[in-house]
Amino acid sequence: MPDDVFALFPVLGSMLKRRGGDLSGGQQQQLAIGRALVMRPRLLLLDEPTEGIQPSIIKDIGRAITYLRSLGQIAIVLVEQYLDFAQELGDHLVVMDRGAIVYASDKAGMDEGAVKRALAI
Numbered sequence: 001m002p003d004d005v006f007a008l009f010p011v012l013g014s015m016l017k018r019r020g021g022d023l024s025g026g027q028q029q030q031l032a033i034g035r036a037l038v039m040r041p042r043l044l045l046l047d048e049p050t051e052g053i054q055p056s057i058i059k060d061i062g063r064a065i066t067y068l069r070s071l072g073q074i075a076i077v078l079v080e081q082y083l084d085f086a087q088e089l090g091d092h093l094v095v096m097d098r099g100a101i102v103y104a105s106d107k108a109g110m111d112e113g114a115v116k117r118a119l120a121i
Helices: 002-008 008-016 025-038 055-071 084-091 113-120
Strands: 043-047 075-079 092-097 100-106
Touching: 002 008, 002 025, 002 055, 008 025, 025 043, 025 055, 055 075, 055 084, 084 113, 092 113, 100 113
Parallel strands: 043 075
Antiparallel strands: 092 100
């Protein structure tokens, strides 16, 4: 898996000699995902992987999630505040308010208006 991690996040290969704390926020996020993947999980939980990250790194993370989905070996739970990012990557969408589900749908049956109303709560 380590070679796969470097293929997903090439910048990490060039940063091998650096300490994690010396990396940018986006690089740290990539490193955190890469470290999780080395353990070959069956479930990957991603809690707002785009928070505070520059747009180019967000695209890299999105491509990595798309690739991991295509392998069909890891279930991915993505908690995300950016609806567009979540819609692009998810098979199912759940909107929660204070721990309660206020909207749920698969991607094909999603009602964007209902999602936006649920998010406006």
